[in-house]
Amino acid sequence: MALILSAAGAAAAAPPALYTAAQSASGATVFAQNCAMCHGADLKGGAGPSLVGQSFASAANKYTIGAIFSEIAEQMPAGQPGSLTHDQYTAALAYILSKNGYPAGSTALDYNASLGSSVPLVSQVK
Numbered sequence: 001m002a003l004i005l006s007a008a009g010a011a012a013a014a015p016p017a018l019y020t021a022a023q024s025a026s027g028a029t030v031f032a033q034n035c036a037m038c039h040g041a042d043l044k045g046g047a048g049p050s051l052v053g054q055s056f057a058s059a060a061n062k063y064t065i066g067a068i069f070s071e072i073a074e075q076m077p078a079g080q081p082g083s084l085t086h087d088q089y090t091a092a093l094a095y096i097l098s099k100n101g102y103p104a105g106s107t108a109l110d111y112n113a114s115l116g117s118s119v120p121l122v123s124q125v126k
């Protein structure tokens, strides 16, 4: 039983691979062109809030992928909501996840699945 519990604990602590490396690479360009002017080239904030570290997504904030992606896809870029393609929005999310310590994997982030995702979003960056 103790073994099972510690295995479950380790699984919960390791952030899941939610996007591909190709998505985060293209997301870097999307972010630089559409988001960095407000959120900072380093994601640490400016006119818009920080999108990296505990000031963004601490465990206490109880963010989910779905809640944050809905804000990105439906309200960002502020002033021009919905102006990017679905692929650009998922790439931007992949880039933000990569900067918050989430690993790339073999399954691509899907636009519709991400909107409804209840997967917790907790930055791995202190």
Ligand code: HEC
Residues within 6 Å of the ligand: 031, 034, 035, 036, 037, 038, 039, 047, 048, 049, 051, 056, 068, 071, 072, 075, 076, 077, 078, 079, 084, 092, 093
């Ligand atoms: C014109 C400035 C501006 C641009 C451009 C912009 N944002 Fe924002 N963003 C804001 C502001 C201001 C807020 C906070 C108020 C709000 O939620 O509307 C915000 C909030 C957010 C949040 C929620 C943060 C939180 O902790 O709840 C995310 C995520 C986000 N932006 C991502 C993006 C992404 C990704 C892009 C590029 C596709 C982008 N933003 C472009 C100004 C901007």
